[in-house]
Amino acid sequence: MKVKTPIIVAHRGASYKAPENTIPAFKIAFDEQADFIEGDFWLTVDNEIICIHDSNTRRVGNKNIRVTSSTLDELKKVDVGIRKGNQFAGTTIPTLQEVLDIIPEQKGLHLEIKDNREKFLFRLKEILKESNIPSEKIRIISFHRNIIRAAKKYIPDIKAYLIFGWYFSKGNYFKSLARKLITKKIDTVNCDGLVIYSGSYIEDGFIKAFQSKNLDVCTYNVEDENKAQKLFEFGVDSITTNSPLMIRKAIQKLIE
Numbered sequence: 001m002k003v004k005t006p007i008i009v010a011h012r013g014a015s016y017k018a019p020e021n022t023i024p025a026f027k028i029a030f031d032e033q034a035d036f037i038e039g040d041f042w043l044t045v046d047n048e049i050i051c052i053h054d055s056n057t058r059r060v061g062n063k064n065i066r067v068t069s070s071t072l073d074e075l076k077k078v079d080v081g082i083r084k085g086n087q088f089a090g091t092t093i094p095t096l097q098e099v100l101d102i103i104p105e106q107k108g109l110h111l112e113i114k115d116n117r118e119k120f121l122f123r124l125k126e127i128l129k130e131s132n133i134p135s136e137k138i139r140i141i142s143f144h145r146n147i148i149r150a151a152k153k154y155i156p157d158i159k160a161y162l163i164f165g166w167y168f169s170k171g172n173y174f175k176s177l178a179r180k181l182i183t184k185k186i187d188t189v190n191c192d193g194l195v196i197y198s199g200s201y202i203e204d205g206f207i208k209a210f211q212s213k214n215l216d217v218c219t220y221n222v223e224d225e226n227k228a229q230k231l232f233e234f235g236v237d238s239i240t241t242n243s244p245l246m247i248r249k250a251i252q253k254l255i256e
Contacts, residue, residue, distance in 0.1 A: 007238035010034035016242045019084040021051045032245035038110035043120045048072040049096040108137030116144040121154045159192040166197040207234045225250035
């Protein structure tokens with residue numbers, strides 16, 4: 001039986017090469033044959049959705065301000081490129097609309113919602129309605145169960161995935177109980193799939209158990225060619241990585 005080719009998702013863009021969650025990182029990711037990009041999103045105080053991982057700009061920017069209590073104009077004055085190299089100096093935090101505008105035809109976005117306020121979904125719905133990107137090219141992903149529930153309520157035509165943390169991958173204890181624990185949690189949410197850390201507990205039976213329930217199974221933190229090839233053989237639906245071209249080449253070796 002032919003194994004399907006997983007969607008390759010670039011984690012915060014090609015973040016090994018360019019500043020994470022920025023337009024340069026996303027453009028490079030698509031150049032490196034990523035199918036989807038993955039970005040993290042928050043709502044500003046003036047109701048704009050922007051792409052940044054943390055709740056403040058301290059780690060990635062040249063100044064530290066809090067995202068949810070700042071305006072878009074204030075956040076646009078933060079340089080989030082200089083720490084990655086002088087060639088990226090002046091890079092700013094993109095808005096969701098700016099990210100959507102550079103997504104090529106047939107490509108897509110894993111939209112991770114970091115902001116757990118329902119009003120984020122109201123603004124997201126407005127932006128996506130005005131966008132030309134097809135709904136099947138967007139995946140809403142979040143650690144917050146309330147956000148996934150709200151997403152399925154307000155934007156039901158967009159697939160929504162619940163994310164599980166790295167802790168499920170640690171030790172034999174979690175390896176033996178991971179399926180039970182994840183199943184118990186995911187049964188409390190009406191979602192379309194799960195996003196799981198690529199730990200040792202993942203095996204063919206584990207993947208098939210969730211796919212048999214019509215759930216997409218997506219993996220993240222895949223930075224090794226052998227791991228990517230094994231996940232491909234298991235039939236995962238997507239692989240999220242910081243290095244999309246490397247993972248693409250690893251999988252291509254098995255197809256050719």
